[in-house]
Amino acid sequence: MKKGFVFVLVFIFMFSSIAFGLDINKSVEYLKKQDLDEWGILALYSFGSALKENSLAKIDSNVNTDYQAYVIGTLALGKDVSREVEIIKESQMSSGKFADFIDGTGEDLINAHVWGIVSLYAAGEDGYEKEKALKWLKKNQNEDGGFPVFVGDSNSDLDLTAMAIVAYRALGLSKDSEEIKSAFKYIEENLDKRESCESVAWNILARVSMGLEPDKKLYDKLLGYRLENGSFKHIKAMSKGNYIATWHGLLALSDYKNKVSIFDKLHNLNTTVKFKDLMESDYAYEEIMTLVNKKIVSGYSDGTFKPNNEVKRAEFAKFLIYGLGMQDEISSSTYEFKDLENHWANKIVALAVKKEFIKGVGDGKFAPEDKITGAGVAAMLVRAKGLEEEAKAIKGGDKWYEGYVEIARKNNLLYDNFAPDKNATRAQCAVSVFKLIK
Structure with missing residues (x-):
């Protein structure tokens, strides 16, 4: 130029x-x-x-x-x-x-x-x-x-x-x-x-x-x-x-x-936490390390963070609950979803559902192992922000998530290259959680 x-x-x-x-x-x-x-x-x-x-x-x-x-x-x-x-x-x-x-x-x-x-x-x-x-x-x-x-x-x-x-x-x-x-x-x-x-x-x-x-x-x-x-x-x-x-x-x-x-x-x-697959020049490095240092997210036992791994619904519920500092409120198990019995995230999901951040998928299931899409991330962020009514008030379009995405974008909660129908990665979710809590 x-x-x-x-x-x-x-x-x-x-x-x-x-x-x-x-x-x-x-x-x-x-x-x-x-x-x-x-x-x-x-x-x-x-x-x-x-x-x-x-x-x-x-x-x-x-x-x-x-x-x-x-x-x-x-x-x-x-x-x-x-x-x-x-x-x-x-x-x-x-x-x-x-x-x-x-x-x-x-x-x-x-x-x-x-x-x-x-x-x-x-x-x-x-x-x-x-x-x-x-x-x-x-x-x-x-x-x-x-x-x-x-x-x-x-x-x-x-x-x-x-x-x-x-x-x-x-x-x-x-x-x-x-x-x-x-x-x-x-x-x-x-x-x-x-x-x-x-x-x-x-x-x-x-x-x-x-x-x-x-x-x-x-x-x-x-x-x-x-x-x-x-x-x-x-x-x-x-x-x-x-x-x-x-x-x-x-x-x-x-x-x-x-x-x-x-x-x-x-x-x-200079933190003691290091990941062999995450460099300072990588996308979302600062956001990831900030969340790691706050003990909101963590890496894997092999010393990796796997920033490009797609995030499961139960995992994102944990990201959100810990990001909002609600981990001390985790207590009771939920029996509402048959696919959460003996699942590691049962109590976390129970709290996320109680807070109305996330819902089940019908037929008594939560689908904790299903990947979360960009639309799902946007919806949870908007609910966590207390803006769901604004999202529901937006008319037009044939996609259930359009109001959520519009409000999430308006409030600068979305990660780069956001796509509502694509599964979100750990790095992308880290960016959105960082934006939510900053």
Whole structure:
């Protein structure tokens, strides 16, 4: 595609991957010329830049955030951080807080706690007191929904609030939790009052981390800080860009483009779960690994995931129940379907039927081993979303599923290359469940 045509696309505000590439190309080149620290390395890594020649000096500090940043930057270089991870874990205090210093002392800095959580998440490390860490974070959230820089300060900070949202996500909170809602509300109410490149960037990073749809207005706002040479400036009144604002801008643009948090990407690469038939470049890799790490789906005993295997009706019922966090509600068996007697998914299906996510096929059968079609996936997703009445209200067409498919598509619940009459694969189902719960 010629540059002139791309210019026309940008001029008429049509967003494309080529236009996006031209938008950020100079920013990547600008950053490469700087004296890179952990965050600059992470920003370049997020765009796939080769970093084999880069390295980070060993830490000569007792400040915990230095270790936490080192872990994140070194993970981006693909190098071992096991020693630093252990140091961060050992710095967690009895209160649940990650201390300000690696010797386990210092209770003043919120960011030491936030980045303790995020760095361990990026490293795929769960071996610390997560419940205590979550309790401490909730306790230190201000009444306005924001987080301060220092413990006990009533003045909330935009950037740190967004960082805390990323930490909440790493600890398993969903976008529907009150803590997340109030944090985003604080950001939305104050962003225009105290806006900077970094605050806009962190808002984007927090939104993508929570699985929220990327906001084009925030993207446009972020590009308002970008200069002709590719650098970003801290505030719009400035005439020159700087390194810190630029790596912030680049990280946020990467998350916006990929629709996947850079911290989730590191986590997925460093988790102990690996599948020999699933590569990072494969379709639905990020979605699959996110669901695996949440224990919503799992692989097989031979170390494979079999992403192209077609999914059975009973299997998708499990995907849905676990995806919606309803596994604790699984209890009673069902005797309604004669083909579910002694079946491994009996209780799961019983709950899915009770929730009216799925129905039997008639004649007292459920057909748990039958393959689920795209239409079946769409119907279950729509019911799980509470939108079945909307689907039924759609008139026209001679296929039973047309209303379900239309509502599922309208709510961005369908996987790529969706075909209602074709059986859905494990990778495709993972994409749809990911979209449902994000």
